[in-house]
Amino acid sequence: MELNVDKTKCKKDGICVESCPNKVIGLSDGNGFPRIIPGLEMLCISCGHCVAVCPHGAMNHPNVPVEDCPPIEKELVINEEQAAQFLRARRSIRVYKDTPVDKETIQKLIELACHAPTGGNSQLVSWIAVTGKDKVHRLSELTIEWMRSKLEESPYRFIYPPEFLKMSISYWEGGEDPVLRKAPALVVAKAPEMVATDPTLALSYFELAATSMGLGTCWAGQLKAALLEYQPVREAMKLKDDNSIFYYPMMLGYPKFEYHLLPKRKPAKIKWI
Ligand SMILES: Cc1cc2nc3c(=O)[nH]c(=O)nc-3n(C[C@H](O)[C@H](O)[C@H](O)COP(=O)(O)O)c2cc1C
Known part of the structure; x- marks a missing residue:
């Protein structure tokens, strides 16, 4: 399995390397572009982090094609109060x-x-x-x-x-x-x-x-x-x-009734260590 890196966009910044959960991506010795480290292919869980985290749109993954990953729309991000x-x-x-x-x-x-x-x-x-x-x-x-x-x-x-x-x-x-x-x-x-x-x-x-x-x-x-x-x-x-x-x-x-208030919960029980 090979990553398809757009070499005209990749800045070799290693963001994909750091974000990979199983550390299967490395910057290749020869040209410095990211690739799956030979022998670690089986550890790739195809989570798409490398594709989604690249700020340059340079990464593509055979199981997570970049064309199937729409951009995160900034105006749709909800704030803390809304959440x-x-x-x-x-x-x-x-x-x-x-x-x-x-x-x-x-x-x-x-x-x-x-x-x-x-x-x-x-x-x-x-x-x-x-x-x-x-x-x-x-x-x-x-x-x-x-x-x-x-x-x-x-x-x-x-x-x-x-x-x-x-x-x-x-x-x-x-x-x-x-x-x-x-x-x-x-x-x-x-x-x-x-x-x-x-x-x-x-x-x-x-x-x-x-x-x-x-x-x-x-x-x-x-x-x-x-x-x-x-x-x-x-x-x-x-x-x-x-x-x-x-x-x-x-x-x-579909709910028959609308709710108007936010009921209280018990206080959170937390043991800080
Ligand atoms: C695992 C689970 C099982 C539940 N089973 C039922 C159920 O069989 N019947 C029911 O009326 N409510 C059921 N509930 C809803 C809870 O009673 C409800 O989440 C709780 O009273 C808090 O109310 P809220 O969900 O409106 O905040 C269940 C909730 C959970 C998480």
């Missing part, structure tokens, strides 16, 4: 409008979520998208079915107290959906267990991106618990019978 309000204003949405979410919108959100960091730039997160209120509602129904079966187990062994399951079941019987909140769409991020943090990070990006587009999300913890062990839920979601895959589901839809 703080945006982050503080994201809410878990539990009341949705009936409006469906179209596939293009979900696709756009997932593509943005793919920019979340992944361990070793593995980019192994993939997605399942469930569209349509009825399909999502069926997953809630199966989760309630699973809760009923949990309550019948003896001895009762589950992290949620039985009262919690009974409460969910009674809301369901009253016509509410405490599991997936009658959301019109749901996404599931998944990845092999060895990179199990990555789907969670991707979903965090997903929900922030959704907020910016006027959509709302909520982590679907109850469905997540059901899909870990209840075969009918796994089948309905077409999940492989493979415990080495980590899954996390998230509801998606």
Whole structure:
């Protein structure tokens, strides 16, 4: 694998060398232009830092073509105040409008979520998208079915107290959906267990991106618990019978209500060392 350096633009300043996470780039002895150090090709994680950091636009990488890397628009950079309000204003949405979410919108959100960091730039997160209120509602129904079966187990062994399951079941019987909140769409991020943090990070990006587009999300913890062990839920979601895959589901839809205030959090607990 070779870097394609534009020698008319490269200033041999070594910025790409210093920025490379695995130090696979060096300035070649002969002409001083950057290249991948022979023998270290396998350590390149194709993260694109060398391409993105070059102030002269001189770097190109076979796996991260410079023509696929748009410039960072200075006027779109958000300031600290904007970021703080945006982050503080994201809410878990539990009341949705009936409006469906179209596939293009979900696709756009997932593509943005793919920019979340992944361990070793593995980019192994993939997605399942469930569209349509009825399909999502069926997953809630199966989760309630699973809760009923949990309550019948003896001895009762589950992290949620039985009262919690009974409460969910009674809301369901009253016509509410405490599991997936009658959301019109749901996404599931998944990845092999060895990179199990990555789907969670991707979903965090997903929900922030959704907020910016006027959509709302909520982590679907109850469905997540059901899909870990209840075969009918796994089948309905077409999940492989493979415990080495980590899954996390998230509801998606247009919020029925607008929020007006920023609730306080507990003070940050920090141990300075
Ligand atoms: C891993 C995880 C699982 C969650 N599961 C559920 C859930 O099953 N149902 C629900 O209504 N909210 C769920 N939530 C939302 C939390 O209750 C919510 O994030 C918390 O109360 C703070 O509110 P906020 O997200 O609006 O700031 C979950 C959140 C996380 C991070």
